[in-house]
Amino acid sequence: MPDPVQQGPKMAKGWRRIVPLFGYGLVLLGCQAGVNEELVATPTPYLVRSPIAPEAQGTPRNGDASLTDALATGEAGLGAGDPAAATAYSEAIVRDPSLVPAFIGRGLVAMGQAQGDPATYQRALDDLNRALSLEPASIPARIGRARVYLDRFRFRGDPTDLDRARTELDVVLAKGPSEEAQLLLVRVHVAAGDLVEARRVLDAPVVRRVNGDSASESERAIARATVALAGRQSAEAVTAAMAALDAAPASIEANRLLAEAHLLDDDPEAALNAADDLLARREDDGPALFLRAAALARLGQSAEAERATALARERLAASPVYLARIAQMSVSLAPAATP
Structure with a gap:
């Protein structure tokens, strides 16, 4: 299944570039x-x-x-x-x-x-x-x-x-x-x-x-993982995210990065495990719900992915960035139109 490409918020005056950020196609802009x-x-x-x-x-x-x-x-x-x-x-x-x-x-x-x-x-x-x-x-x-x-x-x-x-x-x-x-x-x-x-x-x-x-060592590893994800260096991203989580097992940011890194590394099962690990501790974590849905979609579990997507949409209702990502993923999960 092809990855959805997130279009992001409407471009505002003064924004200077578009780059992929994180392994699931998130696009962010800067000025x-x-x-x-x-x-x-x-x-x-x-x-x-x-x-x-x-x-x-x-x-x-x-x-x-x-x-x-x-x-x-x-x-x-x-x-x-x-x-x-x-x-x-x-x-x-x-x-x-x-x-x-x-x-x-x-x-x-x-x-x-x-x-x-x-x-x-x-x-x-x-x-x-x-x-x-x-x-x-x-x-x-x-x-x-x-x-x-x-x-x-x-x-x-x-x-x-x-x-x-x-x-x-x-x-x-x-x-x-x-x-x-x-x-x-x-x-x-x-x-x-x-x-x-x-x-x-x-x-x-x-x-x-x-x-x-x-x-902290976790902060250093989080910075390395963030750069690796942006550069689409999947192996480096996974290694750095795991180091961040090893240094701080309770870190929400490290856990999210690990799930994102596994998706970039084309390992949706590991991404699903990472997302579920975080949700076991923080059941309302919106990014983890989204990453769980993305992993399920990659695994071909469309029905489960749709349910996870609905939960992510509800939790992230105040996030224009994630709502755009969710909309793109929902398109990829929709059944093909009948001829």
């Missing part, structure tokens, strides 16, 4: 329009370990052990998309409304739940903006906003979000080297269709902050 800064950053006076480890930035006031526990609970569930993480962060915020790491963490949880929903993305940005208003020097909050803009672009396709993401990362990198920001910039370049620049940044030497600003 270079300028975006004004909403908040001004200043040099960070404290140690920063990771944009997804906000507890590294500061501690609860008065040494409140319950707040420390709440932050730890939130951090534990953040990477896996556990809704309990948002509850833990909210509890910490109620107890200490000035707790910057809790706002960052809750914002990133909301991003993971959005899957195209504009209101949920706005909630994520509201929390990250609040973190920056409390601590303008917060590098984790800056990188968090870049993550939200990139994720929103991937689901909604507005090219100005890529410029916003680049702006945030430029602010971070202007203050000094950051491996997290550098790796996220790789993914922004891929999303913008600039694979040459993505590879250049990925291969550039990384100068880490003296205080230990280094990305």
